[in-house]
Amino acid sequence: MRLHPLKILAVLTCVLALWGCKNGNKKALLPNVSGKAGEVLVAIDREQWEGNLGVAIREALASDTPYLAQREPLFTLSNVPPGSFNNMFKMHRNLLLVNIDPQNVTNGVVYKNDVWAKPQAVVQINAADQEQALEFFREAAPVVAEFFEQAERDRIIANAKLYEERALQAPVQQVTGGIIHCPSGYRCRKVTDDFVWIADEKQYVQQYVLAYKYPVSGQDDFSLENIIQARNRILKANVPGMFEGSYMTTSAAQEPTTRSLRYKGRDFMETRGFWEVQGDFMGGPFVSHSFYSKDGKDIIVLEAFVFAPRYDKRQYLRQVESLLYSFEWKDKE
Numbered sequence: 001m002r003l004h005p006l007k008i009l010a011v012l013t014c015v016l017a018l019w020g021c022k023n024g025n026k027k028a029l030l031p032n033v034s035g036k037a038g039e040v041l042v043a044i045d046r047e048q049w050e051g052n053l054g055v056a057i058r059e060a061l062a063s064d065t066p067y068l069a070q071r072e073p074l075f076t077l078s079n080v081p082p083g084s085f086n087n088m089f090k091m092h093r094n095l096l097l098v099n100i101d102p103q104n105v106t107n108g109v110v111y112k113n114d115v116w117a118k119p120q121a122v123v124q125i126n127a128a129d130q131e132q133a134l135e136f137f138r139e140a141a142p143v144v145a146e147f148f149e150q151a152e153r154d155r156i157i158a159n160a161k162l163y164e165e166r167a168l169q170a171p172v173q174q175v176t177g178g179i180i181h182c183p184s185g186y187r188c189r190k191v192t193d194d195f196v197w198i199a200d201e202k203q204y205v206q207q208y209v210l211a212y213k214y215p216v217s218g219q220d221d222f223s224l225e226n227i228i229q230a231r232n233r234i235l236k237a238n239v240p241g242m243f244e245g246s247y248m249t250t251s252a253a254q255e256p257t258t259r260s261l262r263y264k265g266r267d268f269m270e271t272r273g274f275w276e277v278q279g280d281f282m283g284g285p286f287v288s289h290s291f292y293s294k295d296g297k298d299i300i301v302l303e304a305f306v307f308a309p310r311y312d313k314r315q316y317l318r319q320v321e322s323l324l325y326s327f328e329w330k331d332k333e
Contacts (some may be wrong), residue, residue: 003098004225004333005252006187008012008273014331016126019212019322019323025120025310026277027114028167030114030116030117030120031091031117031118032118033091033092033093033117033118033119033120034088034091034092034093035091035092035093036041036119037093037095037152037155037318038074038076038077038314038315038318039075039076039077039078039092039093039151040061040075040077040078040094040095040100040148041077041078041079041089041094041095042057042077042079042080042094042096043079043080043082043085043089043096043098044057044076044079044081044082045081045082045094046081048098048100048130048133049079051130051241052130053081053130053133053137056134056137056138057077057096057137058139059141060137060142060144060145060147061074061075061077061096061144061145062074062075062076062077063077065317066075066272067180067254067272067273067285067286067287067316068222068312068313068314068317069274069283069285069313070313072124072229072312072313072314073314074114074149074152074314075126075145075148080277082097082098082099083263085097086333087116087177087229089254090115090116090117091116092117092163093117093120093121093150093155094120094121094122094148094150094152095115095121095122095123095125096118096123096125096144096246097122097123097280098124098125098127098133099124099125099126100127100133100137101126101128102129102298104126104127104128105331106124106126107127107128107136107316108126108136109122109123109124109125109126109131109137109140109144110124110126110130111123111143111144112328113151115294117294118174119154119155119158121149122149122153123144123147130249132231136181138183138187141169142277143214147208149272151269152280152318152322153321153322153325156318156319156323157181157322157323157325157326159183160181160182160183160322160323161181161326162183163183164182164183164184165180165182165183165184165185165186165187167188168180168186168187168188168198169181170244171188171191171196171198171199171224172196172198172211173330174191174193174196174272175191175192175193175194175195175196175211175213176213176293176300176302176327177293177294177300177329177330178300178327178328178329178330179293179326179328179330180198180209180302180323180324180326181323182198182200182209182323182325185200185202186198186199186200186207186209187199189295190238192238194212194213194214195210195211195212195213195234195236195238196210196211196212197209197210197239198210198211204306204308204309204310204311205283205306205307205308205311205316205317206306206308207304207305207306207316208275208305208306208307208319208320209237209302209303209304209320209323209324210235210301210302210303210304210305211300211301211303212234212300212301212303213298213299213300213301214234214293214294214298214299214300215229215285215297215299216224216299217297221290221299222260222290222299224255224257224258227258227269227271227288227290227301228234228250228256228271228273229258230299230301231250231271231288231301231303232249233264234301235247235248235249235275236248236249238292241277241278241279241280241282242277242280242299243279243280244326245275245279246277246280247277247278247279248275248276248277248278249276249277249278250273250274250275250276250277251273251274251283252271252277253274253276254274254289255273256260256273256274257271257272257273258270258271258272261289263325266291266327267291268289268290268291269289269290269291270287270288270289271287271288271290272285272286272287273285274285274286275288275305276308278313282307283307284305284307284308284309285305285306285313285315285317286303286304286305286308287303287304287305287317287321288301288304288324289301289303289323289324289327290300292328302324302327303324304317304320304321304323305317305320306320
């Protein structure tokens with residue numbers, strides 16, 4: 001019996017679809033991750049967790065988050081023995097697996113995504129003994145921390161794009177030449193030719209994004225001193241406090257810090273510190289990214305800050321800071 005060409009096409013389509021699911025789209029079938037934002041599950045023997053390796057892991061991943069008013073760890077750690085690492089634990093969002101076995105064929109630190117769930121970040125340390133595992137982790141600790149940090153950012157950015165307030169793209173592009181993906185709840189409080197203020201203001205938690213620009217001076221534009229001077233000048237003019245004559249500025253209680261970073265081909269100077277309101281008792285943490293405009297004539301600054309006096313601030317700052325990483329250039333049409 002001869003099949004009609006349309007029936008043949010239908011059969012081939014089904015076969016190709018099944019083959020694609022089996023070979024190319026396995027990750028699409030993974031369940032969603034479990035666990036709270038900022039958590040890392042460590043699969044490690046109790047002896048190792050209580051020994052030098054566990055101490056090193058806690059020092060790297062559970063040290064104090066910088067520039068917060070109260071002590072909060074970078075990540076909230078929990079541990080489970082490898083023998084109890086079942087399917088329930090395999091769904092966790094961030095996993096650090098310690099595999100110590102003299103029979104390991106290849107030893108080192110391996111980074112993986114979406115192994116048992118999505119979007120999942122998995123780091124595995126393969127070592128012949130505890131001393132080697134400790135050596136591997138100490139060497140890789142900054143990369144491990146950044147790997148989990150970026151995984152948290154990527155989840156926030158994906159959610160922002162899914163529930164985006166697209167109307168906020170235009171004012172940011174007007175000032176910077178690029179866009180930031182802000183989720184629903186954010187609104188534009190102020191926009192000028194060189195400044196935009198975007199806010200998500202709830203009763204007890206306020207999260208803010210600023211984008212502004214100023215001309216390149218050619219005199220060490222990305223030094224800490226010049227970044228803070230420009231910040232204080234622009235915020236005094238654009239971010240008033242609640243009382244007459246009050247305005248936002250940079251707190252002198254603890255000196256800000258800078259570091260040079262590169263993300264998706266874009267170089268920028270990250271600045272972290274505390275903000276305060278001159279003439280009022282308000283303050284909190286901020287982080288900013290400073291970089292050249294596309295034509296090289298201006299310094300572009302993207303800034304995130306929070307005000308949440310009643311609550312821990314680690315996750316609120318991480319949420320709004322992640323939006324800075326969503327920045328992308330947009331060519332004018």
